[in-house]
Amino acid sequence: MTRSLLRGPVPVSVMTRLHRYFTPSSPTACWLWEGGMTRNGYGKVRVGSVRNGTRRIAPAHRVMWEQCMGPVPEGLNVLHRCDVRHCVNPSHLEVGTQRKNIRDAVLRGRLHGPVEFPWETIQQVRTRSQAGLTQSALGQEFGMSQSHVSRLLHGRQRRFA
Numbered sequence: 001m002t003r004s005l006l007r008g009p010v011p012v013s014v015m016t017r018l019h020r021y022f023t024p025s026s027p028t029a030c031w032l033w034e035g036g037m038t039r040n041g042y043g044k045v046r047v048g049s050v051r052n053g054t055r056r057i058a059p060a061h062r063v064m065w066e067q068c069m070g071p072v073p074e075g076l077n078v079l080h081r082c083d084v085r086h087c088v089n090p091s092h093l094e095v096g097t098q099r100k101n102i103r104d105a106v107l108r109g110r111l112h113g114p115v116e117f118p119w120e121t122i123q124q125v126r127t128r129s130q131a132g133l134t135q136s137a138l139g140q141e142f143g144m145s146q147s148h149v150s151r152l153l154h155g156r157q158r159r160f161a
Contacts (some may be wrong), residue, residue, distance in 0.1 A: 005084060006069060008076050014045075014047060014067065015062065015067055016087070018045065018060070018063065019048075020035070021033055021035030021045070021060070021087065022034060022035075022036050022088050023139075024089070027089075027091060028088040028091070029089070030082055030084045030089055030092060031087060031088050031089040031092075032084070032086055032087060033060045033086040033088050034086070034087075034142075035060065037086060038059075039084055040085065041085040042059050042060070042061065042085045042086060043059065043061060043085075043086045043088060044058065044059060044060055044061030045057070045058060045059075045060045045063055047146055049065055053071075059078070060086075061078055061080065061088050061093055061134050061152055062077075062078045062086065064088040064090055064093070065078045065090060065093050065095070068090040073095065073125050075097070076095045076096060076097060077095070077096065077097070077098055077101060078094070078095060079091050079093065079094050079095070079096045079100065080092060080093060081093065083108060083117060092094055106148075107143065107144055107148075108119070108143075108158060109144070109145035109147075109148075117152065121142065122152050124140060124142070125149060125152050125153065126140070126152070126153060129149075129153055135149040135150055135153070136149075145158070
């Protein structure tokens with residue numbers, strides 16, 4: 001089953017309204033939302049109809065996904081691959097679980113909290129540290145923050161179950 005924030009036929013005005021608030025500079029660049037924003041920096045747009053009672057505010061990136069790719073499956077979210085919250089470029093978006101979103105945020109240093117690493121990664125980080133690499137260099141090599149490297153080296157980081 002899929003769910004759509006738009007409910008029913010999509011009025012032409014939704015796509016027209018979306019295009020008023022960003023400039024697609026190139027297919028690979030972020031398309032930055034210039035309309036209304038949430039406190040957390042996500043774009044927001046009004047969708048639905050006052051007449052039939054479906055009017056509400058929705059995340060701009062999700063509306064863009066639904067316009068370009070179709071409804072989002074139940075239980076999934078629209079995630080940013082580019083880590084730019086107000087980007088609405090469909091090629092920078094993907095559908096995934098909230099768990100994946102949080103794991104990506106932690107691995108990319110945008111969110112601090114427990115993250116799980118494969119045991120092999122932990123062993124490689126410790127071996128490379130004993131060889132003399134700094135925590136910053138290890139972080140760059142393994143795609144994690146220096147603080148995550150520190151936690152791995154001092155046994156304060158969980159691993160995959």
